[in-house]
Amino acid sequence: MTVRHALLAAAILALIAVPYAITEQYYVNIASQILLYAVFALGLNILVGYGGLVSLGHAGLSGVASYAAAYLLAAGHGHVVAIAGALAAGLVTTAGFAALSLRASGISFIMITLALGEIIWGLAYRWISITNGDNGISVATRPAPFGLSLASADGFYDATLIVFLIAVAACAIFVHSPFGAALAGTRDQPRRMNALGFHVWLIRFWAFMFSGLLSAVAGILFVYYNEFISPQALALTASAEGLLMVISGGAGTLLGPVVGAALVVIVKNVVSAYIARWNFLLGAIFVLIVVFMPEGLVPGTVRLFRVAWRSARRPKPATAAAAATPAGEPKP
């Protein structure tokens, strides 16, 4: 039992205790929002942080799942069918995204995913006979798995927490698996990986699918949380917000996207109570973080702490501390 494990257990206990510690529903709902956005950011981080492929169309993937669930529910199907259908729709769309966008990498990848995300948004906005256009689709009920109702804020929080913990565990296993190592290899040295006999395209494809799966799960949580879906949730702003979560927290770390999701959701809710200029703040935070702390808050803070820790213990070799490898270099 190391310090790391103890911290992990404490964090999980704290997360479980949230609805008991906070009685006000509003804050429990914000906690649910953080967790569901964290699932989305974790999914995006697989691609951005570990695959080195920056996607600006991920809101389209979660949006397709949201719309599929809402559409199936509105058509009178049960929750099981709706969720299964949403996952299937999300994965099929992801496969399409991957097939088209993985022809490129780097900047072209950004442009293609952006354009694909805009297609999905355009469909949601204009294909009115299916999506009800700008008015969106309402969802009447939340599911009640095993007889536990998710209608209350606490109940929904608990369900979201379970999904979130599974997502974190899945990401941890994924990242530490040989496949995760291979993915990081394709990020750092795609040509060498190719020369070593790894199928770079296929590795990226399955990473994209995993990322899309998490996005679809987040989309399902999103539609049940809001009990409503409209094209707004698929706009470029939503994709950019997700990317901000990943980058602000620290791309290529497990904890980073979660911290980033908390940061964005809290700032968004707290700030929107005072000023209506949330988009300006989003942009400004984005610019500041990219310019001044490109590795993200989590690795940045860890680095600062490490430097401080070492210089406190051994005041002499300050250069050794400065030369210590940073936790996450910004990846092109």
Place this chain on the structure above:
Amino acid sequence: MTFWLLLTVNSITFGGLLFLLSSGFSLIFGLMRIPNLTHGSMFMVGAYLGTTFLSGTLGFTLDFWAAAVIAALEVAILGALMERLLLRRLAGQQLAQVLVTLGVSFMVADLCLMGWGGDPISVATPAGLGGFVRAGPAVFPLYRVAVIGIAVVFAVALWLMLERTRLGAMIRAGVDDPQMARVVGIRVSRLFTIVFGLGAGLAGFAGMIGGPILSVYPGLDQDMLPLALVVVILGGTGSLLGSFVGSIIVGFIYNFGQALLPELAYFVLFLPMVLVLVLRPQGLFGGQVL
């Protein structure tokens, strides 16, 4: 018949507008290797600034063309400043540069909403172009025909600039091989500022020219940016001819899609882009400036 003729003229007009927007986008992409995600914002800011000069809220009223030119110059300065102060700090980090342009685009959109409000602002057709042209059974608004003319003039001017001037030769060299261009003594970083300002100015000008057709409204930036992206992916990055042909193609698809398949208009719009990506990833005219 009249319907088709009208749709065709509208398509070419829109294509011309897209060319003004995307030629700068394409040059910036070709030279700096980044998609400038503020390009839609430049378009919108140009239109907003232009309407302000027209409305007389500043205490004076300008002629439409003067307003368009001054708005374009202002946007050009803004673009050059952004390159100088923000993107220059991140030289060589293309991903960071793209993210910064994305962040700035959100800031600009919100500032415009704050400054000009959420209501669409319509722009009056410039004096003398409010009439109509009769061609057989069809009647076209004169202004739309004039936009086509403006686009052609700009296309020729840009072509001459790139082909015949020293600056154009330096830009072509920079697009072709920035390192080699540096070696032979071209200050590529100064070209970045010039091309960024030029592209921004063109986008701002296009915004004002498009005003009488599209009007100005919040979200105009997000409507135009994907169109510029599609044009550039279709035509090939950094290619003037590519953005010209791409603009016309997209203009046609956009207008015919809206008229014939309104529900799937966006889908149809992006379809050729997907086809090009699959069959010819470098774009129709990728790899050459002219």
